[in-house]
Structure formats: structure tokens, C-alpha cells
Amino acid sequence: MNAATEINLYIDVLFLINFTMNFMILSIVRRGLRFRLMRWRMILGAGLGSAWAVFAAAFPYLPLWLEMAITYGAVSALMVMTAFSLKNPRDIGRAVGALYVAAVVMSGVINALYQHTKAGYYIEQILGGNSRGAIPLYRLILLAAATYFGIRYLLWRIPGMLKGKSNFYEVTMHYRGKEKKVTALLDTGNRLYEPVSRRPVHVVTYEAVRELCEIVTEVVYIPYESVGKSGGMMPGIFLDQMEVRQGDESKVIERPLVAVCKRPLSENGGYQMLLHEE
Structure with a gap:
């Protein structure tokens, strides 16, 4: 007899975490490609990506290949088009590529924290609704902020250091x-x-x-x-x-x-x- 596995999905928490990550990644892309800052559009773009993540998690009926194509194709393009008001296919392609790079860097940092610290355990507790075992909210915010500003600082400093540029x-x-x-x-x-x-x-x-x-x-x-x-x-x-x-x-x-x-x-x-x- 196979025992059914029950998974409790807290949509509000999943949306908030995805929204925060999406917004930080879009902000890094904007800084790297020097797009005009329009916060309300970035908020909308991050929200669209988060809404899709919640939908895909709540209704896991699509074939994996189709879900991946929508996530890394249509949704990513829609996010950058919305966040930066892009219409030119070349600009959209550059922005999507930068989005992938920023996401990979963020994922690398998060994976390192997951493997070598208790951050992964704490995040699992948050998603499971166990507030006692979860990391305090202020620590999670500080951790995310430190990662975000660290990447932004490197994004600002490294190109100038490599090319010997001044301001x-x-x-x-x-x-x-x-x-x-x-x-x-x-x-x-x-x-x-x-x-x-x-x-x-x-x-x-x-x-x-x-x-x-x-x-x-x-x-x-x-x-x-x-x-x-x-x-x-x-x-x-x-x-x-x-x-x-x-x-x-x-x-x-x-x-x-x-x-x-x-x-x-x-x-x-x-x-x-x-x-x-x-």
C-alpha cells in the first residue's frame, strides 16, 4: 500500500518569497543594463513572475517541458518587457539573458547558503508554516538584503576594475x-x-x-x-x-x-x- 504524501502549500509565503527574489533580480538587471528606473513597473514585473510561480506550484498538471518553456521563455520575456517598458526584440533578448545571469548568480549564493548554513532548513520551516522553527523574519530580510547589495556592489565595481575605467x-x-x-x-x-x-x-x-x-x-x-x-x-x-x-x-x-x-x-x-x- 502506497502512503499518500500530503504537502501544505502556503501561497502567500510562496508569492512573497518569489516576489522578493524577482524584484531583486530585476533590480540587478536594471543596474547592469542601465535601464530607466520605474519602480511601479518593476513591482508589476516581479508580481507577474511570482503569480506564475504560484500558479505552477498550485496546479502541477502541465508537462515539465511546457512548464519550463513558459517559465524561461514567455514569462521571463513578459517580466522584462513589463519592468523596463521594452519593445525592441534585441533589447528584450539582452534583458532576458541578463535576467538568467542574475538568477544564476543569486541561485549560486542561495545554494551555498543552503548547503553550508542553516538557511535551507529555516526556509523549509517557513514554507511549511512552522514559525517556531523558522528563522526570524528580520534575519531573513537582512540575509536577502546583504546578498542583493553585495551583488550590486560587485556589478558596479568589477567592470571598472577590469577595464581600468574612471567615473x-x-x-x-x-x-x-x-x-x-x-x-x-x-x-x-x-x-x-x-x-x-x-x-x-x-x-x-x-x-x-x-x-x-x-x-x-x-x-x-x-x-x-x-x-x-x-x-x-x-x-x-x-x-x-x-x-x-x-x-x-x-x-x-x-x-x-x-x-x-x-x-x-x-x-x-x-x-x-x-x-x-x-
Whole structure:
């Protein structure tokens, strides 16, 4: 007589764990491929992937090959298309590939923790609904956060270390047939956005754009906060185009929004622009 095996599936816990992992993986992909940050779309993309995981676990009737094809094909593509608003097949393919790489790295870390620590036992207790034997929630959050930020830090540091890159770029600004070249610093702490459209905002000195933008017809005022100042407003200008170059690599940004700062950005005048982290 074969004894039936009973499995208790806690859908809310399964969804939460998958959602957290999906969101972290999508965030790593966004950082690596420098996609525009749209949190609500990333939340929606992570939610779609988590909903499919719950559905597949609750209704395990599909053939394995079909479930794998849907998971690693259709669902993965739908997640990146939703999270990053992608339509170009090439961009979708790159994002899906990056999603696989990020997932493999995260899985490797989790597997190592599972094999060499008690994390696997604690996670099994959580999924089984045994709150007494499970790891405290705050420890699980700290563990996941440490893994996530560790990978993000490596993603930020390693390419520059391997290629000998610095954070300085040559930027050519274009406006109404004129152009101006400046030295820019990639400011990883610059999270300035225009409040309505949520467009990333670069910061440039008044001296750098004075001759380039002698007459402007459209000005956007951007609120900001800085050390020693609770808040303020900077005028912003939509340039026609901006080319960001470092060595042999270059990127063209259409209609970038730059905020004009009257004060110098560096003490020695080494750079005249702060590039947004995106």
C-alpha cells in the first residue's frame, strides 16, 4: 500500500518569497543594463513572475517541458518587457539573458547558503508554516538584503576594475545647432528626477551652458535638497541631444534634461557636469 504524501502549500509565503527574489533580480538587471528606473513597473514585473510561480506550484498538471518553456521563455520575456517598458526584440533578448545571469548568480549564493548554513532548513520551516522553527523574519530580510547589495556592489565595481575605467566622461551637448563639450563626473549619488515625468536629471554649471543656451523657450523647475539646505529649485533645460563618451565607448541620449547650477561643481574646475546614475 502506497502512503499518500500530503504537502501544505502556503501561497502567500510562496508569492512573497518569489516576489522578493524577482524584484531583486530585476533590480540587478536594471543596474547592469542601465535601464530607466520605474519602480511601479518593476513591482508589476516581479508580481507577474511570482503569480506564475504560484500558479505552477498550485496546479502541477502541465508537462515539465511546457512548464519550463513558459517559465524561461514567455514569462521571463513578459517580466522584462513589463519592468523596463521594452519593445525592441534585441533589447528584450539582452534583458532576458541578463535576467538568467542574475538568477544564476543569486541561485549560486542561495545554494551555498543552503548547503553550508542553516538557511535551507529555516526556509523549509517557513514554507511549511512552522514559525517556531523558522528563522526570524528580520534575519531573513537582512540575509536577502546583504546578498542583493553585495551583488550590486560587485556589478558596479568589477567592470571598472577590469577595464581600468574612471567615473569621468566627455560629454558633448547639442542645442539648436550649437554644441559644447564638457567633462562630466558620473555621480552614483545623483538620484534627481523631474517630479512629473520622473525623467532623470543631469546637473551642469551655468558657465558651461551660458553660450550654448543663450535663448531658451522651455524651462522646467526642479526641486532638490542638499546638505545644509532643506530644499530649493533649479531651472532645467531640455537639450536636443547629449553624447556621453569614454574611450571608444559612447552613448547618445535624446532630449536629456539638465539642471543648471550657478555654483561650480568641483573646487578645481575638473568637471562641469554631474551625470545621473542611470
